[in-house]
Amino acid sequence: MNELNWGIIGCGNVTEVKSGPAFNKVPHSHLHAVMRRDAALAADYAKRHGVPQWYADAAQLINDPVVNAIYIATPPASHEEYALAAIAAGKPVYLEKPMALTAAAARRIATAAKANNVKLSVAHYRRGQPLYQYVRKCVRENRLGNIRAVTLRLHKPFPENAGWHVDPKVSGGGLFHDLAPHQLDILYSLFGRPRILSSSALNQQQVYPVPDLVAGHLLFNAQILADGLWTFGAPAEADTDTCEIVGTAGSISFNFFGHPACLLRIGDHEEKIVFESLAHVQQPMIAAVSAFFRGEGDNPCTGEEGAEVMEIIEELTQTD
Known part of the structure; x- marks a missing residue:
């Protein structure tokens, strides 16, 4: 496969800036078609982004003979259906996170891709960003010494209108399912599969039928x-987004959802490293996925890895 002609299933908000434009900005990659169930919105997206073809039916996009790679960016409830259809058509899939509605569904997708020898990558795109590449380098090169502890805090106000993100039939959970996969996947990519020692998931506010802590x-x-x-019920003034990794020789602190920067402490030395904000946050990952699909690189996030992150999410949010 020399050139990738992408089709996007679900050209909603996440594809406007974060991902969609990047498909035309990486080598040997082109955005050929988009799909959305609302035909008018699909046509509007195609017109605004200069996309040659649009559809209101996913099957038509999947079966478009020009499309040879598919990005699925719908809400999680339809990930399994569309991913299995694309895999059955023999077309490689770049699948948004969270990978599916449930961990079992994620496993079925990964198993189908392997059984059909179809390439599958999961959009845990922070893996490709410079900030997290730097954190990985510090850990892998033992700059922090032997890692001892990680502290992660995310406190956000609960939005009045969270839409499908807090409908478990569509999202699988609440805002935790939307935001925590970014954080948990980075820890997973650094340290492997964890054992959950203890967890609590509460619906303190009783506003939506999902945990908010x-x-x-x-x-x-x-x-x-x-x-x-x-926590997703904090006052605005308590908004917090921090992660600190502590080792025997030093520590590194960073955030996941703000400006890309980190604070490195080694002995008496303290250094703040600021990274340039990316115009399209998924572009490094899309470049890596495109290289993998073209046979010129490794898979930056496998289906099996995506399924394991889903399993961690489910273990942490189990309620009795």
């Missing part, structure tokens, strides 16, 4: 203790 203690590599707390 999640807490968990995770053990990585049988020696790295991670403590996470996610």
Whole structure:
């Protein structure tokens, strides 16, 4: 496959800036078609972004003979249906996170891709961004020494109108399912699959039928203790987004949803490193996925990895 001609299933808000334009900005990659169930919105997107073809039916996009790679950016409830259809058509899939409505569905997608020898990558796109590449380098090169602990805090006001994000039949959960996968995947990519020591998931506000507070203690590599707390009912002045990784030689602190920067402390030395904001935050990942689909690179996030992150999410949000 020399040139990728992408089709997007679900050309909604996430594709306007974060991902969609990037498909025309990486080597040997072109955005050929988009699909949305609302034909008028699909046509409008295609016109505004200069996309040659649009559809209101996913099957038509999947079966477009020009389309040879598919990006699925719909809400999670339809990920499995569309991913399995694209895999059955033999077309490689770039699948938005969270990977599916449930971990079991994510596993079915990963299994189908492997059984049909179809390439599948999951859009845990922070893996490709410079900030997290730098954090990975510090950990892998042992600049922090032996890693001992991770502290993660995310406190956000609960939005009055969260739409489908807080409908478990569409999203699988609440804002935790929307935001925490970014954080948990970075920890997973650094340290592997954790053992969940304890967790609590509460619906404190009783506004939507999903947890709005999640807490968990995770053990990585049988020696790295991670403590996470996610609240989605905090006042605006308490808005917090921090992650700190502490080792025997130093520490590094960074955020996930603000300006890309980190604070590195090694002994008496303290350094703040600021990274340039990306115009299209998924572009590094899309470049890596495109190289993988073309046979020129490794898979930056496999279906099996995406399914494991889904399993971590489900373990942390189990309620009795």
